[in-house]
Amino acid sequence: MPPSLGREPRLVLNARGVSDPSSVVDVVVCGAGMGGLVAAIAALEDGASVLVVEKGAEPGGSLALSGGYVWTFPTFREYTRFVPNGDQDLGRILVEDFATGVEWLVDHQVRLGAPVDGLGPDRAGSGFRIEPDPVSGAVEPMVKAVLDLGGAIECSTRVVRLEQDEDGRVVGACVRNAAGTRVVRCNSVILATGGFQGDAELMARHVSQWSDRALLRASSSSTGDGLRLALTAGAATSRALNAVYAHVMPKLDRPLDAGGFRALTQFYVEECLLLNLDGVRFVDESRGDALCGLELLRQREAAGFIVLDEERHRGSVMEPFVPDMMRSDPLAAVRSAGGNVIVAESLDELCQRLAGFGVPPMSALTTISGFDAAAEAGVPDALPVPRERGLHTCRQAPFYAIQVIPGVTFTEGGIRVNSEAQALDRDDRPVRGLFVAGVDVGAISNTGYAGALSAALITGLRAGIHAARAGVPA
Ligand SMILES: Cc1cc2nc3c(=O)[nH]c(=O)nc-3n(C[C@H](O)[C@H](O)[C@H](O)COP(=O)(O)OP(=O)(O)OC[C@H]3O[C@@H](n4cnc5c(N)ncnc54)[C@H](O)[C@@H]3O)c2cc1C
Incomplete structure (x- = not known):
């Protein structure tokens, strides 16, 4: 020895x-x-x-x-x-x-x-x-x-x-x-x-x-x-080599320092819709922001948009997601950090504005309207990507789309x-x-x-x- x-x-x-x-x-x-x-x-x-x-x-x-x-x-x-x-x-x-x-x-x-x-x-x-x-x-x-x-x-x-x-x-x-x-x-x-x-x-x-x-x-x-x-x-x-623990974060045109890692995490995504750049949902958002982050990483350009209406914005989106957070407006935080928050008075207008970011507007409109119809009819399984909980209508103006990317915290494999x-x-x-x-x-x-x-x-x-x-x- x-x-x-x-x-x-x-x-x-x-x-x-x-x-x-x-x-x-x-x-x-x-x-x-x-x-x-x-x-x-x-x-x-x-x-x-x-x-x-x-x-x-x-x-x-x-x-x-x-x-x-x-x-x-x-x-x-x-x-x-x-x-x-x-x-x-x-x-x-x-x-x-x-x-x-x-x-x-x-x-x-x-x-x-x-x-x-x-x-x-x-x-x-x-x-x-x-x-x-x-x-x-x-x-x-x-x-x-x-x-x-x-x-x-x-x-x-x-x-x-x-x-x-x-x-x-x-x-x-x-x-x-x-x-x-x-x-x-x-x-x-x-x-x-x-x-x-x-x-x-x-x-x-x-x-x-x-x-x-x-x-x-x-x-x-x-x-x-x-x-x-x-x-x-x-x-x-080990297994899990292709899995990471990630969160959904705003896309910014400047590097985000460590102080913003938690403050700008879009925990509330599970209350909303998450679209990729093809304008379609690809994950059951209600399974949490970590799974949303991982699946977003696998989408084209690893980029997308969180979509919500005013009812969500004023309601569950403001609620604290971890016990030490206060009730606050995460969209305002994204804006002040320099992120893109699109605001529109109609879904048509919102989707037209998404076109400016390369998202096909008809595809986005079909996805959001289909989600809203499934919520109205109460049939989550009818959705191309089913939703386990939190199916909700999306019809109260104004409408919002937040440009997001995944933020990788650690590799699981x-x-x-x-x-x-x-x-x-x-x-x-x-x-x-x-x-x-x-x-x-x-x-x-x-x-x-x-x-x-x-x-x-x-x-x-x-x-x-x-x-x-x-x-x-x-
Ligand atoms: C913003 C944020 C929030 C988080 N919140 C939570 C939370 O609330 N709860 C939770 O459970 N987890 C949380 N995590 C995850 C958690 O912090 C990490 O998963 C945890 O620290 C992992 O511990 P570790 O020892 O494996 O790695 P680390 O704590 O990262 O330590 C690894 C160390 O190895 C060093 N190193 C790397 N290569 C070498 C080398 N060749 N030679 C010598 N040293 C080397 C690195 O510099 C680093 O200091 C969070 C992480 C972040 C970034």
Whole structure:
């Protein structure tokens, strides 16, 4: 076993000024977001020496940008109902370990508010919100815990290659930063790089040819490094490789900074109609904005329009969609951010104006009128794309169309992983010395969404403990 790092706290925010960077530890954690920080603490508390390598200039990843809801479904039955194609073993662990995971967070000074119900698809999930925000409520206390336990976090540094012995066991990580490249020897590596949504090539290959038209609604540093490193080391992919967790966002002609990610999410789309550029509906909007976002990503140009009338606008569209939101007018927010909100006194006029954006007006008019007629007759199954709930008429002027694109938050497919968070090969045998946490773990969500911070918490705990024990003789 390699000698351990000393137990003194060390934070290396970048490579400059570090005379003796760590070159031998028990565990290398790749990524200092939710999964990586949890895994690092768990491994340290299990007695391992740990080096966390973080590509960004600061720890936090998408955790730092998130809404901070740590939630999942209360039962495995609910999980299978909403994520029928998810990895059932990992889904069961997510639900069963959730309460223990929440206690663990509290024990590690992560600040959680009062319990919150009504989260996730169909408001079926429950959990807690990190208070007052994810940086001061979670990133900072977890970074402190890593350092207090004697771990090190090296920022502006990335893992570029895994070292393997002749039997294929992972025995080191090659890391690179401004000071150069070095190999850190270790007993195990935990990959927690946050998915591949930031990589145009992987997104186009696996998810949609129109991915480059989407907004990246996440940290830009999650570019599939974990997946690539794992595949090179012999691991296999999970299912759900073509699925992402996305939201419907306004199309803007300027980049949207992270502050707008949540404020401009068009959560209310499930109360409206969503048309593609051919002027037709393509998804049951009532199944939620996340599914709308995913299906929009697969449409031509990954673009479309939310359509609604004044009755919707004044009613359900103004209602808060997540518990900490106030009643407000999302259309006004889109306008002030520079997005396109078309307003018209008749459906004819609305569709004529859509023609200016390349939407065939007759097609749009047929779709909206057909939807309205189905609502009037109460026959949702007659629609080309049926609507499970919330079928409504669309006839009170003025009428609105909001130009939208998908905003991708994280990829749902990734590395194939077992219940001990070990990476698996194509024959489901563990790649020895290689563990995975967070979004890099594939298929906990798959088109249905089961919570991401919770999944990173649960897989991080398992990865940390099993990685710490990987080098210890039984
Ligand atoms: C706007 C927004 C709102 C959200 N709201 C919620 C919410 O309310 N509830 C919820 O459950 N989820 C939410 N999420 C999703 C959640 O934040 C992420 O899914 C979660 O942070 C995933 O944890 P992770 O550890 O896998 O990835 P991250 O937290 O993103 O951490 C990955 C880290 O790996 C680093 N990295 C990447 N490549 C390398 C490399 N080669 N070497 C070293 N480091 C590397 C990255 O820089 C990053 O810091 C939200 C996300 C966003 C963007």
